[in-house]
Amino acid sequence: MRLPTQSDFAGQAVVSITSPAIGPLTHAVLLLHGIGDTIAPFTALAKNLNLPRAVVIAVQAPQPMPFDLGGFQWGDDVVFSKDPASGEEVLSPDAEFNKARLYLDNVIRNVLERKCGFMPAENVILWGYGQGAMVALDMAACKFNLCAVVSVGGWIPGFVKPRDIIDLPRSTSVLLCGGDKNSAVTNEKVRQAEQLFKECRRVKFDMNGDLMPRNKQEMAPILRFLLRILIADDLATQGLS
Template identity: 30%
Template sequence: MAETELAVGPASEGSVQSPKTKPTPEAKSFPLKFTYSNSEDGIDENLLVLLHGLGDTETPFAGLARRLRLPQTATLSLRAPDRIPFFDEDAFQWYRSFDLSGELLERPDPTPALEILDRVIEHLTVKCSWPINRIHLFGFAQGGSVASELALRLWRKKGSDGGSVLSSIASVVSIDGPLLSYPTFKPPCATPAVYFHRSQQGNSAEVAAFQKGFADMRVLKAPVGGGMPKSKEEWSGVIQFWGRVLASRMPDMEGLHPIISGGPTLPTQSSRTSHRRKASLSGTPYRQLAVGNLSSD
């Protein structure tokens, strides 16, 4: 299988270097169930926080995180706080998603989830020594919506009040997870963002909301059908984005330096559930995706 180079930039000038290896979050005081892994190369310069979609758990995305093997990047896969009612197996949601008749809510309120994630960020920055501008968010479907709303929420608290990119989340990637609000604040959030979506519309209201909320915004469009990226072409935009925003603890090197990653396989997921869910939340099954060159040989 072919390999791919992920070019990672050096740490920002003027940033405060944190410990080379970060402590694991404390399970007893951490607000959510989680799976955490230090960086494979022993240098925890970035933290990728993964938020699963509706009806799933943190487990598949912990596997995804391990297979990504992003350089100098620890990973934290979170389980959503609320179990979906009347399901026999593990199926969680970031916020109340269904009405009493079992229909999806048209205007859900993510506030309770955002308040919990505020505490997650506080734990990571205070107890685990993570600078907020080294924390990257990756969310799928409902998890992508919450991740994006969290980035905007933190920017409104810090960035718009005289803050800078050093006091905001490092980046956010939302896979088919639209914003649940329409941002009206100024200046827009400085956090670099990607919105990967599948739509027949050229410039939908969902895209417009992201462009209104984020100053550094990239839209990745894919064919309708399926949820997570499933091919080299669909993954390449996300990987290139991470190559731009991930920091590197190698001050002796100028500019970009290449990190060679092997060829792990990644699961992909339908827009509303994993392969383990019941028919009422069923979708396309997991597919295997090689990320050495982002395609199977």
Template identity: 35%
Template sequence: MGAPNNDPPTNVLILLHGLGDTHVSFEKLGKQMNLPETACLSIRGPQGLLDMGGFHWGDDVIFDSTSGGLDADAGFKQATAMLKGLVEGDLMEKCGYNAREIMLFGFGQGGMAALNLTALGGSISIGAPLASEAPPALIAKCRTPILVCAGDDETSVTPTAEGKLKRIFEYVEIKRYRRAGDVMPNSRDEMMPIMQFFARRLRSTKGVPEGAVEVGK
């Protein structure tokens, strides 16, 4: 997907869908956000879900014994290798982008996959903490700025998960919805922290207009 308004894409935003979804929904999201000077790439999870439809980012399909549903925390070695190949091999080596110009946005399991990649311009996770395979802490914290949006209840982004994020990353923002559940934002109020994060992190060859907060609709 190209950058909106035919501007040269100074930035690249990689969009990672949730467990059981496809890249199509986030392709639409990239167009709706209409971020300036930014090419949006909506990537499909590498593994299919057999007869269930959709795709996922995990190394395995694991069922949660508590809920009976699929467990998002299913290992990310294959997905991480695929995404590193895209970032380092395609975007950086072939297309000439540097790491600061590349950002990630993921929902649910896609958010976990996004947090597994480091040393980029920024990562946004909607409703997902770090995977269990991530180390409990780092002596030299990762400097990639992180935004995590989650519900104020019934969330996988628990205080324990929040603490782990802050032991791994130097710059962490946690934004809570005024409702329960780890779902995609569905209002201007819930979307505002995301657009503000983009406004701070996306690079521009034209400069930022004075007083600008939102960079898209």
């Protein structure tokens, strides 16, 4: 296993790469931004995380937003849905992700696995926000047995059909995060994920809606989840796993 470089992704994907803070390289954490965003905020997040043993790769979505809105999206097309509160048509993150599946399949299989020696089920973690979180869950349900997924404000996409899902229950460890008020991550959506994945935990932030963690207290459960995976070998050696 070796550290990926920008040249590995040339012509494949737009990424930023943050090397492990300390320790031997054991995992790759892919950060997937929300709809209409770029890799810039998650590049800053990657540097602030300072994770041991993990290369953190912010991946830019493949589809530019239409109508000169700026930013990028993961959906095959933009989807609008009716806001239950206002009744207005609003941009929905719940789209079909056929193009994103191919794009991330190439990143994981051709770059991380074949070029760099990572094994998806053992070494690859996806952390997504909003639409990026939905893509992460879609990949874990329909494409790869991954090591883990951190989903902030995401759920199993509505376009996923039972025939798409393979090898139930999926072995990927999943952490579902959202606000404790007006969250789109409803109890029903959590139950759906729990039916698909062998390990599925839920975290509620003290916030209105579903934002990325804003402070150390909100970030703590995500870091505990990740560090439990990243230092699993040490814990096993000490008899603490």
